[in-house]
Amino acid sequence: MVSDWLAEALAIYNDESHQKREAYVAQVHFPASILEKILDWAFKSLPDEILVGLDVGPNRNLSTVEVDFNGENGKSNLFAGQGYRINEAKMVNRGDSFSVHHLPEEWTDEVFGTDRGPRAGRFTHWLHTHPNCPAIPSPQDADAAQSTDGVDLILGIEFSPQGPLPWFEDVPGERRKIGDSRQKLGRAITGHNIHSLELIAFHKAGFGINVVFVDDEGNAY
Numbered sequence: 001m002v003s004d005w006l007a008e009a010l011a012i013y014n015d016e017s018h019q020k021r022e023a024y025v026a027q028v029h030f031p032a033s034i035l036e037k038i039l040d041w042a043f044k045s046l047p048d049e050i051l052v053g054l055d056v057g058p059n060r061n062l063s064t065v066e067v068d069f070n071g072e073n074g075k076s077n078l079f080a081g082q083g084y085r086i087n088e089a090k091m092v093n094r095g096d097s098f099s100v101h102h103l104p105e106e107w108t109d110e111v112f113g114t115d116r117g118p119r120a121g122r123f124t125h126w127l128h129t130h131p132n133c134p135a136i137p138s139p140q141d142a143d144a145a146q147s148t149d150g151v152d153l154i155l156g157i158e159f160s161p162q163g164p165l166p167w168f169e170d171v172p173g174e175r176r177k178i179g180d181s182r183q184k185l186g187r188a189i190t191g192h193n194i195h196s197l198e199l200i201a202f203h204k205a206g207f208g209i210n211v212v213f214v215d216d217e218g219n220a221y
Contacts, residue, residue, distance in 0.1 A: 002032045005186075009179030009197070010035075010213040010221040016176065017210050022071040023174075024210035026078050028125070028151055028201055029061045029085045032213050032221060038155070039197075041091050042129045043188035046159060049131055050094045053123030054150070057087030062218040069212050069220075079203055080149035081124040085218055090123070125150035125201075131157055135198035136173035145204040153211070156198035159188070174208060176200050 002010075010032055017027075034054075042050055060083055076082070126148055128141075135156035137145070145152040178197040179185070185194040201209040213221050 002036045005179075006032060006036055006039075007221060013176065013178050013199075013211075014213055014221050017212055018069055021069050021210060022073065023208065024071055025073055025075045025207045026082060026203070027061075027066065027069050027210040027212050028082075028153075029065065029212050029214050029218065031086060031216055033216060034086060034089045035213065038089055038091075038127065042155060042157060043192070043194065044190065045094050045129075046157070046188055046190045046192045047131050048094050048096065049129045051092045052127040053090045053092050054086050054125035054127055054153075055088040055123050056081040056084035056125075056150075059085050059087065059218065061085055061212075062214075065212065065214065065218065065220050069210060071210075075207075078205075078207070079151055079209075082150075085214065086125065089127075092123075123150075125153065127153040127155060129155045129157055130198075132159060132162055134171045134173070134175055135200045136171045136175070137200075137202055142204075142206075145202065148204055151201045151203050151209045153199060153201045156196075157194065158196040159192040159194050161192070174200065176211075 021027075038052055041052070066083075126144075130136075133156055135154040137152070137154060141152065141154065176198055178199055185197070187193055199211060201211050203209055215221065
C-alpha cells in the first residue's frame with residue numbers, strides 16, 4: 001500500500017496515460033511502491049539530483065492492462081525489459097546536473113555486487129531527477145540514453161525555497177504531471193516544500209514511452 005495522496009495522484013496520471021495512449025509506441029509498468037521509495041530518496045537529497053537504476057523481474061505486465069493502454073501504433077521488441085514490470089530500484093548517484101550521469105558499470109559493480117550478484121551495476125532502465133525543472137529531456141539526457149538498453153525516465157520536482165535553482169517553466173516538450181498542478185504536496189525532510197511532480201519515459205530513438213502505474217499485483221491505479 002502507498003500513501004493515499006500518491007494513490008490518488010497516480011490514478012489521475014494513469015487516466016491521462018489512457019487518454020493519450022495513441023501518442024505512444026510502447027508502455028512501461030511502474031509499481032507505485034517503487035516510485036514511493038524513489039520519491040523518498042529524491043526528497044531527502046534535495047536540492048541535488050539523483051540517479052536510480054531500475055530493473056525488471058520475471059512477472060510480465062498483466063495482459064488486460066497492456067491491452068487497455070495499447071495504441072494502434074504499438075511497437076514490440078523496442079527495448080530491453082519490454083512487457084515486464086519493474087521490480088527493483090537502486091540509488092546509484094547523487095549530485096548536481098554535471099555530475100549525475102550513467103556511471104560505467106565497472107564503477108558500480110563492487111557497490112552492488114553483494115546484493116545483485118553478477119548483474120551488479122547493470123540496470124535495464126534508468127531514472128534521474130530534475131530538481132526545479134520540468135521532466136523534459138535535455139540534449140545531455142538524450143546523449144546518455146544512447147547507452148540504455150531499456151528506457152530512460154525523468155522525475156521533475158518543483159519545490160521551494162528555490163535557492164539557486166529557480167523553476168524553469170518555459171521548456172518545450174510533452175509535460176506529464178503526477179496529480180494536480182502546483183498543489184502543495186508536503187514538506188521534505190530537507191525543509192523544502194514540494195509543489196508538483198512530473199514524470200516521463202523515453203526511448204533512445206526519440207519515442208515517448210507511456211508510463212502506467214500499477215500495484216504490486218500489476219493492476220493499474
